[in-house]
Amino acid sequence: MRSTSSLYSFLLSIFIIALSLPAVSCKPRGLKIKPYPTPRVIASTPSGIQQGDVTLSYTLIEVDGSGSDIALEYSTDGGSTWQAATAKGGSGTTDVKGIIYPGVGRTIVWDSVADVVGYETCRVRIIARKSLSGKTGTPDETGEFEVRNPQVPVISWVSKPEGTVRELPLTFTWQYDTPEYPVQGYFYNLDGQPPMQTASMSVTIPAPPTGQHTFQVYAASYTGNVSNVLEATFTCDNAALNQPPTVVITNGPSGTTTDTKPTFEYIGSDPDGSVQMYFVSIDVDPPDIWISANSWTSSALSCGSHTFYVMAQDNEGKNSTIVSRAFTVIPPAGNQFPSVAITSGPSGTTYDNTPTFEYIGGDPDGYVTGYYVSIDTDPPDIWTTGNSWTSPELPLGPYTFYVVTQDNEGKNSAVVSRSFTVEEPPIQPPTVTILTGPSGTTFDSTPTFTYEGLDNDGTIAGYFVSIDVNPPDVWTTQNSWTSPGLPLGPHTFYVMAQDNDGANSTIATRMFSVILPPGSLIWVKEAQGTSNEQGNSVAVCFDGSILVTGQFYGQVTFGAGEANETSISSAGIYDMFIAKYNSDGTLAWVKRAGGIGHQRGLYVRAHSDGSAYITGRLEETGTFGQGEGNETDLTSAGLIDIFVAKYNADGTFAWAKSAGGTGIDIGEGVSVFPDGSAVVTGYFNDNATFGLGEPGETTLVVTNPSFGRSDVFVAKYNPDGTLAWAKPAGGTEHDRSQAVCTYSNGSAIITGYFRSSAIFGPGEPGQILIGAVAEDTFIAKYNSDGTIAWARNAGVDSNGNGIAALSDGSAILCGYIASPITGWDIYIAKHYSSGGLAWGKRASGNSFSEALDVAAFVDGSSVIIGQLSNTYTFGPGEFGETPLTANGSFDIFVAKYNPNGSLAWAKRAGGSAVDRGFGVTALPDGCSIATGYFGGTATFGAGEAGETQLTSIGGSAFFIAKFSP
Known part of the structure; x- marks a missing residue:
């Protein structure tokens, strides 16, 4: 311990003295320091x-x-030999910096396509x-890894124009030097024009013009x-x-043969003509045998x-240069053995006790x-020259098939065999x-099927x-069955x-759907009381539910016997009702509006949110949303006024507005835009005010007030019920608008009738005057701002x-x-x-029948409803021509038309009393919903599986019915 401590103190003293000395060069005189240490x-x-x-x-x-x-260098033989590799990219190839151990990570990119073609382990x-x-x-090697580069085809010239040539069609010929890599074609061009494709290795182009050209x-x-x-x-x-x-030898012996x-x-x-012939020879130069092939x-050669x-x-x-190929003919070796291979026949288990075998032999010389x-004899002893052989019948058990081939010198191949076992086949199901x-679909509810077993x-x-x-x-x-x-x-x-052995087959199936024939009754519902009830209009909601409006007197029950059965009573002569039915015909809800006068819901349309817009007639005072927080009373200004009302999807009241004057003013039709605004149409026979008290209040002046003649009105209401605009149309006689439809661009089209002449868009630069023939149908289109777009008339005594x-x-x-002569004919027009x-x-018929409403399907087909008197023929002269005859004075009819106007089907319903159809709507699935009224006993779907009879207990009863596509 003491000696170690002393040594440590000595070294520490030397280190301190060294730090205190002035800086001196550490390079002894004459000593060369290695300036570039090895990387x-x-x-x-x-x-x-x-x-790549x-x-x-x-x-x-x-x-x-x-x-x-x-x-870089690369090796494809495990490192035995190395070749220079093509380097690019990465951290670079020149002046790449490193650091002392442990060094710095770098990358370099090897362009393997330039060095390796095909599949190689490198x-x-x-x-x-x-x-x-x-x-x-000091270099380093990677381990082995696989490189797979697509093979690149190689071509070379056989013949091409060179130098100066004449202005003739020129031929270019090349050969494919890498036939092991198939090509899809060759692409050529002259002077940089768009390339053309050919499958041939020779192409002749039209004579190029004078001058220099380049062909590629x-x-x-x-x-x-x-x-x-x-x-x-x-x-x-x-x-x-x-x-x-020029000429090139493409095939033939080279070396020994x-x-x-x-x-x-x-x-x-x-290059500037065509090859006509060839001179060929063996050992004769120049060749002297003339041939065109x-x-x-x-x-035979020695x-x-x-x-x-x-x-x-x-x-x-002109002749080409002579091309030659040297070769040596050597005598053949001794006769070589033929060979044979079995190509077909059982191996392993077979149920075939007379199996067939196929085989193929070959001989190299x-x-x-x-x-x-x-079978089971080795060597085989049955001689045949055919390439297939069928065994005689074999009992159950194992076997071996043997075959030997023999060549033209009597030499046999080795014996080839195939083992198999014949077993009892299982029972086949x-x-x-x-x-x-x-x-698919069928109208037959008792279908018949045929089948066959094997x-x-x-x-x-x-x-x-x-x-x-x-x-x-x-x-x-x-x-x-x-x-x-x-x-x-x-x-x-x-x-x-x-x-017969009790074995079952697999089960075969066929799927189908039973559907009703076109126009068949699916269901029909009624609402009845002790007096009169009538459905005037029907509309479909986005979820398939149905809105219907009309009028009733006294007490009436909707959805009798159902969970939502509801009875309502009128306050005066007639009240309006609005009812919603589920897609299966059950009642969702029903609401009434009215007072001591006569209120009727004449038309209804649904918005995409399920709400309902209704228009009709208002007499004296009518209450809407009775008992609700926004209950609203409307009072007519004169005899009868127009009303417009909105109900929410759940039946609660939203708002109601009236319009009119001292005369008779009625709303006949309504249609709704996607934004919730609505267009209402009808007629007025004295000056009528719309949007009373609102900023957009508008008074329409009747053309001929002295004789009580009526004019047409078209009015647009905002989603909150305020007036957007109102426009009149008409002349000095009776003019009435009875229906309206709207389009996604905000425009609207109305129809009705007029007499004498009528002005549409009065006072506008584009106002239109049309003249009537007696009582004439009109159709008029309005732009989104209420200006007139166009107006047309039918030109015959008619009513829209x-x-x-x-x-x-x-x-x-x-x-x-x-x-x-005959009264009225029903019409439908596009x-x-x-x-x-x-x-x-x-x-056509011979009484007074008319179509009262129409609805269109998404495919362009349409359906109409109305009243039928006596006998009328629908689709006259067509394949589906259908005559309908009313049982009473008036029956209900519903008819569907294809997009081209041909009749699809026509149906009637009713009894001996008066029955009328007033409203119809089209469902997305092609079904139709109809409404109206019937008196006495009425039959719907007569003769069909769903035939239903309804009997009115009062004067007339409301119905709503669904018909198949």
Whole structure:
């Protein structure tokens, strides 16, 4: 301990003295310090399969950090030999800085495509040399990793124009030097024009003009790799001389061959003409045998050295240089053994006790003359010249098939064999196939199915069948079966065959859905009281629920017997009702509005949020939202006023507005925009004020007040019920608007009737005057700001009762056309968005029938409803022509039309009393909802599965009905 402590004190003293001395040079005179310490590399091995640019990571250790140049070498034989590698990118290749141990991490990129083609297992050596001295440090190698680079095709010239050539069609010929890499084609161009593709290795281009030209061609492989680009530069001048052709030997022996009659193949090309013939020979130079073919077979040659010569001649008699190939014919070795391979036949277990075997023989120096075959006999002893042989019947057990081939010199191949075992085949289950029966949709609720069973090792005993029961459980021995009556909806037919051994087949199935025939009644609901009830309009909500409005007198019960059964009573003569039904026809809710006068809900439309917009007539005072916080009383200014009301989706009252004057003013139609604003239309017969007391208050002046004539009005209301604008139209006679539809761009189209003449957009620059024929239908389009866009009239004695919008801006109208002889005919018509007529259809009869409402489906089809008297024919002259006859004075009719106006179907409902259909709407699934009233006993869906009879207990009863597409 003491000696160690003394040594430590001595060293510490020396260190302190050294620190106190002035600085002196540590370099002894004449001693050279090594200025560039040797660098060192530590390489990492890339993981996974590499391709293209390979990033290599390494650590560079330098004592002085003065910079090193980095080089790469690669090896594909495990490091036995090394070749220079192409380096690029990464941290660089020159003056790369390192630090003292542990060094600094660097990267360098190896361009493997430049060095390795195809699949190779590689190592890479990273070498650092000092940038200034060039001193090589200690390199390092990566471990082995796999490089997979796509193969690049290579092409070379056979023949091309060179120098100066004449202005003739020129031929360029090349050859493919890497046939092991298939190409998808060759791409060539002249003077940088867009490349053209060819599958040939020769192309002739039209004569280029005088001057210098450049032709290029390259190959593209199926992997997307492109070959080297061949380029030929030449000058066209008619003073040039004919260029000679060229020829290349493409096939034939080179070196030694045992073939004494060798065949040679060659191809010639002429840049400014065509190759006509060839001179060929063996051992004769120049060749002297004239031939036009691209191949030639020599006569028998003796053993020894020989040379094949070929020379091409072009269409102008100029010869190519002579091309030759030397070869030596040697005598063949002794006769070699043939060989044989079994190509088909059982191996392992088979149930075939007469198995067939196929085999193929080959002989390298002759040909096969036949085969010896056998079962369990080695060597085989049955001679055959065929390439297949079928064994005689074998008992159960193991066997071996043997085959030997024999060549033309009687030499046999080695024996080839295949072992197998014949076993008893298991019992095979039967199979069954459904032959006929509905698939998809069907109207047949008792469908019949036919089927057929097959059993390869027995017979079919019978079948198990069922509808919607799996596995099927109904036994039958017949090949057909008719289902009992099925409900509407999807179903599956199941069938399973059973054979004589009791084995069952797999179960075959066929899916189908039973649907109602077009226009069939799905359900019908009523609301009844002791007096009169009537449905006037119906609308569908986004969720499939249904809104309906109308009027009633006395007490009436909606949804009788249902969970939401509701009875309401009128306060005066007639009250308005608004009811919502679920998609299955059950009542959701019903509300009333009215007073001592006569209130009617004449039209309803649904907003996307499920709320309802209603318009109609208001007489004296009517109360809306009675008992609710926003209960509202409206009082008519004259005899009858217009009202517009909104109810929320749950039936609570939102708002109500009135408009009118001292005369009779009625709202006949309403339509809603996506933003919740609405357009209302109808008529007024004295000056009428809209938006009373609001900033936009507007008074419309009737054209002819002295005779009580009515004019048309169109008014737009904001989502909160305030007036946006109101516009009049009309003339000196009676003019009424009875329906409106709206479009997503804010425009609206109305329809109705007028007499004499009428002005639409009065006072506007674009006001329109149209003249009537007696009582004439009009259709008029208004822009979003209320200005008139256009107006048209039918030009016949008619009335427009309903209108529906299509998504392309067109509209469907309905109403009646009057005849002085037969009364009224029902009509439906489509008008383009410009107002022009697309098509018109009528249902003709001899009484007073009319269509009162129309609705459009998303596919462009439409449905109308109305009243039917006597007999009317729908779709006259069409394939689906349908006559309908009313049972009473008036019946209800519903008719659907295809997008082109042809009749889809027509149905009637009613009884011996008066029955009318007033409102209809279209559901997204193609079904229709209708409303109106019936008296006495009325039959809906007569003769159908859902036929229903309703009986009114009062004067008339309200109905709502759903019909299939």
